[in-house]
Each structure stands twice: as structure tokens, then as C-alpha cells.
Amino acid sequence: MRSATRQFDVFNGDADGICALHQLRLEQPAQATLITGRKREIALLERVQAEAGDRVTVLDISLARNRTALDALLQKGVRVDYFDHHQAGELPSQPGLHAIIDTTPDVCTGMLVDRFLHGRQRPWAVVAAFGDNLAEQARALGATAGMAAPQLALLQELGECLNYNAYGDSDEDLIIHPRRLYERLSRYRDPWKFFSSEPVCARLRATRTTDLTSANLDQKRIELAVGSLILLPDTAASRRVRGAFANQLATAFPEQAHAVLTPDRQQDYTISVRAPKRRLRGADTLCALFGGSGRAAAAGIDHLPRTRLTEFTEAFAASFRDQ
Numbered sequence: 001m002r003s004a005t006r007q008f009d010v011f012n013g014d015a016d017g018i019c020a021l022h023q024l025r026l027e028q029p030a031q032a033t034l035i036t037g038r039k040r041e042i043a044l045l046e047r048v049q050a051e052a053g054d055r056v057t058v059l060d061i062s063l064a065r066n067r068t069a070l071d072a073l074l075q076k077g078v079r080v081d082y083f084d085h086h087q088a089g090e091l092p093s094q095p096g097l098h099a100i101i102d103t104t105p106d107v108c109t110g111m112l113v114d115r116f117l118h119g120r121q122r123p124w125a126v127v128a129a130f131g132d133n134l135a136e137q138a139r140a141l142g143a144t145a146g147m148a149a150p151q152l153a154l155l156q157e158l159g160e161c162l163n164y165n166a167y168g169d170s171d172e173d174l175i176i177h178p179r180r181l182y183e184r185l186s187r188y189r190d191p192w193k194f195f196s197s198e199p200v201c202a203r204l205r206a207t208r209t210t211d212l213t214s215a216n217l218d219q220k221r222i223e224l225a226v227g228s229l230i231l232l233p234d235t236a237a238s239r240r241v242r243g244a245f246a247n248q249l250a251t252a253f254p255e256q257a258h259a260v261l262t263p264d265r266q267q268d269y270t271i272s273v274r275a276p277k278r279r280l281r282g283a284d285t286l287c288a289l290f291g292g293s294g295r296a297a298a299a300g301i302d303h304l305p306r307t308r309l310t311e312f313t314e315a316f317a318a319s320f321r322d323q
């Protein structure tokens with residue numbers, strides 16, 4: 001018979017997931033098996049090999065998307081603590097589930113954990129909020145802890161760097177695997193100390209800058225009246241930066257629509273689409289035509305066969321012209 005309770009920590013590999021777990025473990029230390037991945041790798045709960053009496057803590061991954069695995073764990077008698085802000089669907093009513101879920105648009109998982117811990121590790125919640133692009137909420141939270149503008153600016157950059165690290169189309173594209181990043185970060189109580197003295201942070205910062213610079217220098221463009229298609233070279237840097245670069249273009253040229261394309265392993269394309277900032281419409285419907293998904297303002301296509309590039313270009317022009 002097994003007697004020791006095992007702990008599994010399952011978390012999104014972005015800034016929010018990492019900082020949510022870190023707050024929790026600073027207050028409630030535990031030896032845990034860590035399960036995480038790239039930002040879009042969210043079917044993580046199925047990887048947990050837990051038995052009756054074990055405990056699983058889940059952070060920042062959609063319950064709806066992990067429902068089957070969750071039901072199986074609860075059925076076995078595993079206790080599951082679930083913190084999240086993504087669409088959850090109806091919650092299972094099993095007694096083993098302790099869920100703190102809030103899908104209102106101005107919270108992130110790090111802020112939910114902050115509430116749960118009564119703000120005892122607030123600087124990390126601020127990092128989480130900046131990472132999830134909730135800058136206003138991050139500043140408000142920081143102000144309650146007396147943080148001045150320069151301190152907040154550093155937490156913002158840290159949040160953005162941690163978040164950037166989770167992007168890539170495969171683990172080989174990543175600067176460092178989020179599990180290893182969490183292990184480094186978990187040695188620090190103070191996020192400012194972590195950012196200024198941990199070598200991996202200098203690497204994240206430098207790589208993010210270099211990736212954006214090379215995207216600006218090394219590209220092919222297809223210019224259309226409604227906007228541009230930008231083809232980046234076949235590199236890990238391109239695959240990491242695709243979304244961030246599309247955001248940068250959308251901000252710089254608010255009248256224009258943008259599609260940033262990177263070659264995948266079969267030399268087909270993965271695409272990030274941004275609608276013009278002035279008219280946030282059409283990105284989702286365009287991408288859906290090619291098996292993609294997303295929101296009206298920002299959407300993507302995982303796999304576009306290169307033989308369909310002309311068709312995509314025409315559809316891009318038509319979607320944003322008809323507005």
C-alpha cells in the first residue's frame with residue numbers, strides 16, 4: 001500500500017501560469033511533479049499519473065479543454081485544486097474538486113491566486129497580470145502594495161519576457177523550457193532580484209529584442225491595399241516572434257491588416273492574422289476558412305498548405321476590403 005501523498009503541479013508555461021504557481025508555493029511549499037508546456041499546449045491534465053489520495057494543483061489552463069482527464073482523476077479519488085480564468089463550462093460536482101474560477105475579462109490566474117493568498121505574494125501577481133496583457137490591472141494592484149513607476153516598469157518587462165518565452169511551434173523553438181524557467185524562478189522570493197541577477201532573464205530579454213529586430217530586417221512582403229502579408233524566414237526566432245511581430249505591426253499601422261507567415265516543417269505555413277486596429281473585425285472568419293481560429297481582432301492558422309497561398313492572399317484582401 002502507498003502511504004505518501006504525491007503532489008502534481010500542472011500549469012500553463014506562460015508568465016501567468018508560472019507566477020500563479022510561484023505565489024502558491026512560496027506560501028505552501030511542496031515537493032511536486034511539474035507538468036507544463038508551451039503557451040498553446042493546454043491539454044496537460046491527461047499527463048498526470050495520480051492515484052487516490054494524491055493531490056493535483058492546476059493553474060491557468062481551461063477546465064473545459066481538460067474536462068475528460070479531470071473527471072477521470074476525480075473519479076479515482078484524487079483531490080484537485082483548480083485556479084483559472086479561461087472558459088470552464090459547467091463544473092463537475094465531485095467533492096474532490098476545489099475550484100476558483102473567474103472568467104471576467106479583467107482578471108488572470110495570478111490575480112485569483114493573489115486573492116486566495118490575501119495578497120501575500122503580490123509582486124508576482126503583478127508580473128502575472130503584465131504577462132497576460134492586463135497592464136492597467138497590474139498597475140492598480142502594484143499601487144496597493146506601494147510600488148513606484150520604475151519598480152512597476154521592471155515587473156512589466158519581466159512579465160512580458162516570461163510570456164514571450166512560452167511562444168514557439170515546438171519545444172526546439174523555445175529559449176528555455178517553461179519547466180526549467182519555473183525551477184530557476186522558484187528560487188527567488190523577490191521578482192526584482194530574479195530579473196536583475198538570474199542569467200536566464202538577460203537571455204530572455206536579449207532574445208526577445210533580437211527576434212523582433214531580425215523580423216524587421218529579414219522578411220518578404222506582399223503589399224495589398226488593405227494591408228500586408230509578411231513572410232519570415234524558416235528559423236526558430238521567426239516561430240517565436242510571429243505573434244509579437246504581428247502585434248507590433250498592428251499597433252504601428254492601425255489602418256492596415258497584417259498576416260505574418262512562418263514556414264513549418266513541411267515548408268507549408270503557420271500564420272498570425274491581425275485586423276486593422278481601427279476596425280477590429282474579420283480575423284477570425286478569415287482564419288476559419290483555412291481551419292484556423294481566434295478572435296475578431298487576432299486569429300491564426302496552424303497549417304496552410306503552400307499551394308493555397310494565393311487563395312489565402314485573395315481571401316485576406318477580400319475580408320478586409322469588405323468592411
Ligand SMILES: [Mn+2]
Pocket residue numbers: 016017060085108109132
Ligand atoms: Mn492566463
